[in-house]
Amino acid sequence: MNLYPLGKFLCSVIFKPLYRVKVIGRDHFPKEGGVLLCTNHIDNFDPPVVGIACPRDVHFMAKEELFSVPVLKTVLPKVKAFPVKRGMSDREAFRKVLKILKSGEVVGLFPEGTRSTTGELGPGLAGAGFFALKGDAVVMPCAIIGPYKLFKPLKVVYGKPIDIAPYRERRASSEEVTEVIMTEIRKLIEQNK
Known part of the structure; x- marks a missing residue:
């Protein structure tokens, strides 16, 4: 059972008025095809906020520990x-990401791997670059600019x-491509503070 539309509606009703969520650059988002959506991570609320801001359904990786929490283990798979x-x-998670991208869907990724405790953008992990190089999908940078008040x-x-083709052609490293992605996220934060 897919609860994504219901989850998106409920999160919109809650988060949009409470945090005055404003979406900028939605027209940049591809209407179809695989998309690797890379965004900074400043709060536990980031996944639902990115989910309501995105014009398409987003599959998020979530730390394994959440799937052992009674209610979450039932709900999380139903919201992708x-x-x-x-x-x-x-x-297994790497294969799942590549499969989702190749099937023309959207994967949401926090390249930092964990929440920033300062609100500042931290270093990105090589996984983002790996998926960008291997996923054969559009790579979209995204910035959440808070704080949540x-x-x-x-x-x-x-x-x-981000055009990843030149990096694929010259067999760039995952680390280099991750840094390219983080640079684009950093620019978005600086330009839209």
Whole structure:
């Protein structure tokens, strides 16, 4: 059972008025085809906020521990979330991401791997670059610009797609491509503060 439309509606009703969510650059988002959506991570509310701001359904990786919480283990798969083991190479999760991208859907990824405790953009992990190089999908940078304060504006900003083709052609490393993605996210944050 797919609860994504219901979840998106409920999150919109809650988050849009509470945090005055403003979406910028939605027109940059591809209407079809695989998309790797890479965004900074400043709060536990980031996945639902990105989900309501995105014009398409988003599959999110979520830390494996959440899938052992009684209510969440039932709900998360029904809102297109899937588990990832943190701190190690999780081949099953990697295969799942590539499969989703190749099927023409959207995967939401937080390249930092964890929430920033300062609100500042942290370093990205090589996984983002790996998926960008191997996923054969459009790579979309996105910035969440907060902080999350009740009734204060919160922005979700989409940049233009990043052209990964030149990096694929010259066999760039995952680390280099991750840095390209992080640079684009950083620019979005700086330009839209």
